[in-house]
Amino acid sequence: MSENQNPQPGKDVTTSGAAGHPERFPDPGVPEHRLRLTDTDPAANKRTERLIALIFGISAVGAIACVIVYFAVRPDGTTQGTRLSTVLLGVTMAISLLGIGIAAIHWAKALMSDHEHVDERHTLASSPEVREVAVQHLTDGVEDSGIARRGVLKGAAVSALALFPLTFAVPLISSVGGDWNVSKFRHTIWTSGKRLAYDPTGRPIRATDMTVGSVAHVIPEESEEYMSSHEWITEKAKAVVLLVRLNPEDLKSDQSPAGETWSYDGIVAYSKICTHVGCPVALYEQQTHHLLCPCHQSTFDMADGAKVVFGPANRPLPQLPITVDDEGYLVAQDDFAEPVGPSYWERLK
């Protein structure tokens, strides 16, 4: 690296045009170097240093606030409580991380060396001498940043950097020993007679609402009170179903091991959770009756028990046995006969 080795402004430079002919154009050169206020005014330099220290300080406060929020504002089981906790954690963590970023950028732009250098092209393998020079430049850079001289700034930066990891370390550590029992995935809230309802309105679905080729995203019908609870969010995630009406003649099988009918007049209901790694499958192609998972393209045949016809999933989507009640509403006959979701969860009935 060498300093101020750019060609002089106005000097003609020869280069090759697109057709290989030499062209001449005036080299614009490097714009005139303008000193920053912090280069010429020691008071401004000091002010900037204090401002950067303040931003690092705000970052540190954000990290501490994040940890306090984590313990003080626990989700209370309601949707609102969960949202409040999530938003406060996100905001405080953002303040902490943004503070570090803004302060570091401002430090580099306003206080660190503003010398212009020209870095000449060279072969990729550096000689020991060049490496020595590079190390020297790094050392000079550290010296240039003034970190050794600026004690306040150094302290503020170290505090902010040291406290930020707490924003994710504390939640991680405190979750050790938490509820990792996978048996909670063994059953969903579908039970015999529970009505199928549109997601997200919760309006129950009649069989006559479904025309051939139509698709509906379905949840179990529940009370408004239950649907605003924290438990509902978890249970809904397991119970979501895709409902499709096929022409009954196109239906090859509906998966029932004991030979019962699990569909109703061509209407079939399958878990929306992909059996590969759990993405929601929702891309239905009416002509082929294929249902595609957007994550890794597993494709399920809705006319043939949601068997896998392509992709990495290795078992069909679990089918929800359905029928209609006295009023013509679609209802579940029972829970899914097997665990929903990726194949590594097994379930005993």
Ligand code: FES
């Ligand atoms: S999650 Fe569906 S294919 Fe991978």
